[in-house]
Amino acid sequence: MMPAHETYDVIVIGAGAGGMTAAAVAAAEGLRVLVIEKTAFVGGTTAWSGGMVWIPANARMKEAGLSDSITDAVQYLSSTVPEPANASLRAAFLARGPEAIAYLEANTEVRLQPVKAYPDYYPERLGATAGGRVLEPVAFNGTRLGKAFARLRAPLPEFTLFGGMMVNRLDIPHLRRAGKSLRSTLRTARLVSAYAWQRLRAPRGTTLHLGNALAARLYASLLARQVEILFSADVEDLSMQGDRVAGVVIRHGSRDRLIASRRGVVLATGGFSHDASLRKRFFPAGAGLISATNTSGAGDGLRLAMTAGAALNTDATSPAYWVPASLFRRADGTRGVFPHTVTDRAKPGVIAVNEAGRRFVNEALSYHEFVLAMLRDGNDERDRPFYLICDRPFLWSYGLGRIKPFTRSYRRYVTSGELVEAPDIAQLAARIGIKPPTLAATVARYNADAKEGRDGEFGRGSTIYQRHLGDAGHKPNPCVAPITRAPFFAMRIHPADLGTAIGMKVDAQARVLREDGTPITGLYACGNDMASIMNGNYPGPGITLGPALTFGYIAGRHLAEGAAMAPTAAKTAV
Numbered sequence: 008m009m010p011a012h013e014t015y016d017v018i019v020i021g022a023g024a025g026g027m028t029a030a031a032v033a034a035a036e037g038l039r040v041l042v043i044e045k046t047a048f049v050g051g052t053t054a055w056s057g058g059m060v061w062i063p064a065n066a067r068m069k070e071a072g073l074s075d076s077i078t079d080a081v082q083y084l085s086s087t088v089p090e091p092a093n094a095s096l097r098a099a100f101l102a103r104g105p106e107a108i109a110y111l112e113a114n115t116e117v118r119l120q121p122v123k124a125y126p127d128y129y130p131e132r133l134g135a136t137a138g139g140r141v142l143e144p145v146a147f148n149g150t151r152l153g154k155a156f157a158r159l160r161a162p163l164p165e166f167t168l169f170g171g172m173m174v175n176r177l178d179i180p181h182l183r184r185a186g187k188s189l190r191s192t193l194r195t196a197r198l199v200s201a202y203a204w205q206r207l208r209a210p211r212g213t214t215l216h217l218g219n220a221l222a223a224r225l226y227a228s229l230l231a232r233q234v235e236i237l238f239s240a241d242v243e244d245l246s247m248q249g250d251r252v253a254g255v256v257i258r259h260g261s262r263d264r265l266i267a268s269r270r271g272v273v274l275a276t277g278g279f280s281h282d283a284s285l286r287k288r289f290f291p292a293g294a295g296l297i298s299a300t301n302t303s304g305a306g307d308g309l310r311l312a313m314t315a316g317a318a319l320n321t322d323a324t325s326p327a328y329w330v331p332a333s334l335f336r337r338a339d340g341t342r343g344v345f346p347h348t349v350t351d352r353a354k355p356g357v358i359a360v361n362e363a364g365r366r367f368v369n370e371a372l373s374y375h376e377f378v379l380a381m382l383r384d385g386n387d388e389r390d391r392p393f394y395l396i397c398d399r400p401f402l403w404s405y406g407l408g409r410i411k412p413f414t415r416s417y418r419r420y421v422t423s424g425e426l427v428e429a430p431d432i433a434q435l436a437a438r439i440g441i442k443p444p445t446l447a448a449t450v451a452r453y454n455a456d457a458k459e460g461r462d463g464e465f466g467r468g469s470t471i472y473q474r475h476l477g478d479a480g481h482k483p484n485p486c487v488a489p490i491t492r493a494p495f496f497a498m499r500i501h502p503a504d505l506g507t508a509i510g511m512k513v514d515a516q517a518r519v520l521r522e523d524g525t526p527i528t529g530l531y532a533c534g535n536d537m538a539s540i541m542n543g544n545y546p547g548p549g550i551t552l553g554p555a556l557t558f559g560y561i562a563g564r565h566l567a568e569g570a571a572m573a574p575t576a577a578k579t580a581v
Contacts, residue, residue, distance in 0.1 A: 010237055014267040015041040017566050018255055019275060020242050020308060023051025024218075025534025025555035026275030027225035028111070032563025034232035035114040038270065042229065042236045043257065045303055049226045049236065050160035051277050052300040052506065056218035057348070059549030060119060060142045060556060062104040068121040068139030075136055077101050083127065083134030087546035092322050096540040099515040100557050107560035108142070115228035117221070118145040122176075126472040127547040128373040137471055141548045144220035146175065149213035152227060158238070159226055160301070161211060162219045164337070165345055165409040171211030172202040173219060183404075183412060221552070242307065245272065245315050245530070252315055252529035270566045271529040274312055274519070275559065277304030278507035278535030280327070285309070289326040289509050293385045297503040299332055299346040308536035309511065315530060318512045318522040325508060325543030328551065329378030331359075331393070332503035333408040335425045344503060345409045347395075348374050353467075353476035355488030356401035358453055359500070361385070362392045364436060364445035366453065369465035371473035371486045375545035378502045394439055394497045396450070398490045405478070407498050427497040435495045450490055460484040506551055508539035517562035531566070533558040 016038035019030045026042065027049065034040045048054075063080035080101055088097065111117040119142035127135040149156045167173055174182065178198060184191035205213045215223050229236065237257075246254035246265055254267035279285040280298040282305045298304075309319065330346040337343050351357060353371035361367045361384050368380035385391030397407060406412040410420055420426035429435035436446035456463045460483035468474055468486030477485030511519050511532045518526035534555040541550055 009264065010041055010266055011235060012039070012041075014254075014269060015039045016268065016270045017041070017273065017563075018043065018266060018268045019273040020255065020311070021051065021275035021277060021534065021536070022049040022226075022236065023275060023277055023534055023555075024053040024221060024225060024552055025537075025559040026273060027222070027229060028556050028559030029273045029275065029531070029533055029563045029566075030234050031115045031225060031228040031232065032110065032560050033566050034229065034234045036563065036567030038567055040232075040234045041266065042234060043240050043242055043255070044236060044238050045241055045276075045307065047238050048158055048160035050219070050222035051303065053218045053552065054160035054222040055163050055166075055301065056552070057548070058144045058216075058218035058221040059122070059125075059552060060108075060221075061140055061547045061549035061553035062108055062142060062557070063101060063140050065105045065108055065121070065140070065142060067108070067119060067142060071121045071123055071139060073121065073123065073136070073139035075140060079134040079136070080140075081134070083129075083132055084546060086132045086134075087129050088541050088544045090322075090324065090542045092320070092542055093538070093540045095515055096513070099561070100540055100554050103561060104553060104557045107557045110560060111556065116224045116231065117228065118224065119143065120145055124475065125548055126470075126475055128376075128472055128545060130471045143176075144217065144224060147215045147220040147223045147227075149209070149215050149223060152223065152230070155226070155230055156209065156213070158236075159219070159223055162217070165343065167212070168411075169199070169202060171206070172198070173212055173214060173216045174198065175216040242311060245311050247315065250316075250528065252527060268529065270569065271531055273531040273533065273559075273562050273566075274308035274511070274536045275532070275534040276308035276536055277301065278510060279306030279309055280304045280504050280507055282306035289321065291326075291382055293382050293391065294327070294502050294504070295390060297332055297334070297344060297501050299330055299344050299503050299505055304506075304535065308532065312511050312519055312530065312532065312536075315519075315527055316521050317519045317527060317530070319509060320512045320538035321509050323508045323539065323543035325375075325379070327504035327507050327509075327543070328375055328545055329382075330374040330503050330505045331377055331381065331500040333425065333498050333500050335409060336423060343409065346374070346503065346505065347408060347500060349476050351395070351405055351407050352377065353473055353486050354401070354405040354478055355457075355481045355484070355486055356405075356490055357395055357397040357407070358450070358490065360394050360396055360441070360446065360449060362441065364441035365449050366464060369462070369467050369473070371467045371476055373472075373545060374505075381502050390501075392440070393500050395500055396435070396446075396490065396495065396497050398492045398495050400492050401488075401490070402496055407496065425498065428494050430493050430495075432495055435497055439497050439499075454489040454491065457487045457489040460487055462487050506535045508541070508543035510536050510538040513537050513558070515561070516565045517558045518565070531562040533562055
């Protein structure tokens with residue numbers, strides 16, 4: 008199916024959070040918008056994510072009685088993102104982030120609520136908060152999309168229950184206590200019965216949470232404004248009129264077709280996580296080729312922009328945002344990548360070891376810091392092995408990777424090689440290629456401290472962020488427990504990325520810049536196509552989606568103002 012028109016006011020390339028935000032805002036401002044998506048679904052990686060949106064000093068946290076200020080946020084970012092690069096963009100983000108959220112809630116289907124207890128990742132730093140800066144999507148009823156529900160990218164099956172039921176953060180403790188608490192048992196029964204009813208009418212659950220709810224809300228916003236979406240289409244090139252971007256060239260069958268844009272083109276194709284050549288160019292050698300992002304993020308936007316003279320910002324502390332991941336095969340034969348974000352590493356009774364059988368990191372640090380430690384430990388080109396080690400009580404209570412808590416039979420995971428099992432630590436070490444005395448000594452040292460509720464080697468459980476990720480019901484330290492009861496298990500983990508930090512240089516209006524600092528008229532970028540304003544640092548949950556929504560909003564508003572039509576030679580600092 009081809010676009011209904013030859014010319015649009017705005018063309019957005021990519022239907023992830025940033026692209027759909029730009030499209031929704033431009034449409035809300037009365038512009039005719041076309042979204043071009045290379046896959047058959049909207050949502051991108053956002054639809055798989057936790058959907059967290061980091062916006063300091065937002066109105067929702069104030070309504071919840073939580074205090075914050077731009078001054079505090081500036082102080083916090085000055086220590087967690089100390090580099091001067093992109094300081095002007097961080098200032099624009101802090102100034103306009105709350106404005107963006109207020110606009111989206113007033114003019115689109117987006118609805119967010121504060122996560123009252125979710126600390127910034129470095130809570131000991133000045134200006135940090137214990138919660139509220141991060142917003143999460145309000146649950147969304149997928150049936151409101153009608154037939155278009157089939158176009159919403161489904162969540163990863165490993166993050167659903169019973170073949171398609173999504174649950175929110177507050178449901179998880181009740182699911183764990185089902186059968187032990189009357190209140191939790193009743194809540195679980197309601198969830199399961201509602202899901203069963205939904206499956207009579209839909210191929211998966213229609214009560215949407217997390218990033219899937221955010222993607223659905225943005226998609227609903229586009230549908231409400233009659234925004235046209237062209238699926239399964241590749242953009243071959245940008246159309247130039249002099250030094251101005253005036254449209255795009257798309258491939259239709261064996262022919263190319265030009266679609267013009269009066270105001271501009273927004274690039275939001277998801278970064279370059281799945282482009283092997285760009286990974287080799289920018290990523291550290293030990294990072295490998297594993298990504299937890301959607302495969303559509305293959306550098307399309309960057310290549311299109313560079314043909315128009317765009318500059319890349321490669322001056323980043325880290326070229327990507329990292330997460331440890333385990334690999335597996337699904338029943339259909341496809342490779343699965345499970346990101347170990349918050350479900351297991353910080354819980355009491357598991358440790359991470361390197362190929363020598365020694366701990367190398369505080370397991371309860373943020374996933375980004377965890378992988379930075381992996382990369383420091385294995386700083387050569389070999390695919391160095393790292394493992395999570397636990398015992399049977401841990402596996403039962405908390406699960407490990409995609410293995411969910413209370414899994415009665417884990418035999419298929421052992422048979423596939425995803426999980427290694429042994430009756431004692433020495434045999435476990437031998438089965439994963441580690442010297443048994445070394446791993447035994449590592450576990451013994453950890454256990455000696457854990458019996459006293461402490462971690463003398465790395466201080467696990469020493470901050471409110473780490474304790475937040477632990478098990479509040481486990482005393483005295485929610486992050487520490489001995490590993491003592493056979494059988495014992497190991498799961499291999501690898502460095503993986505959650506998205507790229509290197510991207511196009513932009514100004515405070517989201518306009519793509521040339522090397523000399525001048526904006527390319529009619530070309531904008533947001534999401535992971537835009538260079539990270541955090542320079543590859545990861546100060547808190549939602550620091551990719553927060554800027555994505557903010558700069559998507561900024562791009563949409565700037566396009567609506569018509570400023571894109573007036574070329575300017577004004578140099579903008581970044």
